Amino acid sequence: MNRIFSAALAAALFSIPLASRATDTAPREPYGIALEGFAYPYPVHLLPLVNDSEQLSMAYMDVSPARPNGRTVMLLHGRNFPSSYWGPVVKMLSEAGYRVVVPDQIGFGKSSKPAGELHFDTLARNTIALLDHLKIDKTDIVAHSLGGMLGVRIARAYPDRIAHLVLTAPIGLEDYRLYVPPTPTEKMIETEDKLTADGYRKQLQTNYAIKLPPEAITPFIDARFNIKGSPDYPRWLRAFVSSGQMIYREPVAHEIPLITLPTLFVMGADDHNAPGRPNAPEALRAKMGQNAELAKALAAKMPNARAEVIPDTGHLVFLEAPEKYRELVLGFLGQ
Numbered sequence: 001m002n003r004i005f006s007a008a009l010a011a012a013l014f015s016i017p018l019a020s021r022a023t024d025t026a027p028r029e030p031y032g033i034a035l036e037g038f039a040y041p042y043p044v045h046l047l048p049l050v051n052d053s054e055q056l057s058m059a060y061m062d063v064s065p066a067r068p069n070g071r072t073v074m075l076l077h078g079r080n081f082p083s084s085y086w087g088p089v090v091k092m093l094s095e096a097g098y099r100v101v102v103p104d105q106i107g108f109g110k111s112s113k114p115a116g117e118l119h120f121d122t123l124a125r126n127t128i129a130l131l132d133h134l135k136i137d138k139t140d141i142v143a144h145s146l147g148g149m150l151g152v153r154i155a156r157a158y159p160d161r162i163a164h165l166v167l168t169a170p171i172g173l174e175d176y177r178l179y180v181p182p183t184p185t186e187k188m189i190e191t192e193d194k195l196t197a198d199g200y201r202k203q204l205q206t207n208y209a210i211k212l213p214p215e216a217i218t219p220f221i222d223a224r225f226n227i228k229g230s231p232d233y234p235r236w237l238r239a240f241v242s243s244g245q246m247i248y249r250e251p252v253a254h255e256i257p258l259i260t261l262p263t264l265f266v267m268g269a270d271d272h273n274a275p276g277r278p279n280a281p282e283a284l285r286a287k288m289g290q291n292a293e294l295a296k297a298l299a300a301k302m303p304n305a306r307a308e309v310i311p312d313t314g315h316l317v318f319l320e321a322p323e324k325y326r327e328l329v330l331g332f333l334g335q
Contacts, residue, residue, distance in 0.1 A: 030229025031222075033236035034059070035110045038223055041087040042102075044110055047133055049126055051106060052116045058126055059083075059110035060103040062134065063090050069097030071163075072136050073333070074127070077102075078145025078171075079243055080204065082109040082223045089142065089318050092326050098333075101139070103130055105150070109223075113232075113239040118246045120153040128158055140333055142166040145273075145315065146243070152252040155259050164333055165263045168325075169271050169315045173294035175251040179284045180276035182248070188241045197225045209270040209314030216319070247275050256298045263305035264332045265295035266325060268313035 031037040042061040049056045061083070073093050077083040083104045090100045104111040106126055107118045127150070131139060140163050143151035148170020155165050195203070201221055204210060210217060227236055274289030295307040308328050310321045318325045 029226065031226040033113055033227050033230050033232045035082060035223060038082065040084040040110070042090065047130055049106065049129060051114055051122055051126070054114055054116060056106055056112035056114055058103060058106055058130060060101060060130060063094050063100045065094045065097050065099060067097050068099065072099040072101060072139040074139045074141050075100065075102045076141060076143035076147030076150050077104065077108065078147055081220060088322060096330055101130070101134065101136070103127060107239040107243055113235050118239065118242045120150055120246060120250050123150050124154045124157050127154055128161060131161060138163050140164040142168065142329065143170065144168040144318070145171050146247060148172060149247065149252045152256055152259065155261060156255050159261055162261055165259065165261055166266065166329055166332065167263065168266045169268055169291070169317045171247065171273060171275060172252045173256070173291055173298060174288065175253050176248055176274070176276050177251065179280040179288050180248065181279065183279060185241055185245060188244060189237055192241060193237060197221050200224060207273050208316060209268065209272065210316055211312070211314055211320045212316065244275065257301040259305070260303050262335065263302060264328065265299055265305070265307035266317055266328055267292040267295045267307060267309045268315060268317045268320065269309050269311045270313060271315045273315050
């Protein structure tokens, strides 16, 4: 039943008719590089920002509950996913009384794609600027994948602004520089530009051990490949590659044990995602991506943390095991 429910939730994330995306080889209607033409489940607002002297806009959803409990949760997305994929979690939290704020970080989703490089410190400042704009003094953070790395940086830099931290299948639990040699940006751009929609689907299924049906993954394929028809696609591509370099160059694994606020790791037992693993020496690849074990080891070093591992679940924990995820997250936030 969990599988059926998670499939339904994933399908409900996006309002684009499935008939329009029946196959990866069908003609694609171009999106803009701010995902113009791609539907989000709630109204999207824009916050003007300046990063490195560049005028940018940060997109976000701000969802008010019918029966407020006086608390706010901010959701931080992963690298390969528009923030719209948080739709079922927004509903879950809103029904529990939380105000839910869901930004697209600069460089992602419906936010601006900067000409400059991406950095976790800058994304953290942008996120706090959004809280200030919305007059939110304190929030809980629920983060996924790359968002987990950002959540760690925010928790370290702005601990007084965060009440609870939920790290959902985070990456960055190890320092990838210990395994993977540096890759030039232009080489990464060339590799990403050659990737096909079918290749990307296989990449997601392999790297993320996704348990969802194929049609639930299609919106992620669309969000990535329908922008190829945009004349601004090279700008998007450079920003996307910059996010990969940010993951590699700005590790947070060494900071995680220093977090003192209440922290919950929610891990999929089958999630062995490790960015850059194909570029690591073959002898080292098997050592990478032991994420559930890494989370448990890190939690044991922290003063107020625990790790929960959900069996038969991959990287998209909150879509693949929604009932268990609800139980863990709402129980933790209610402590």
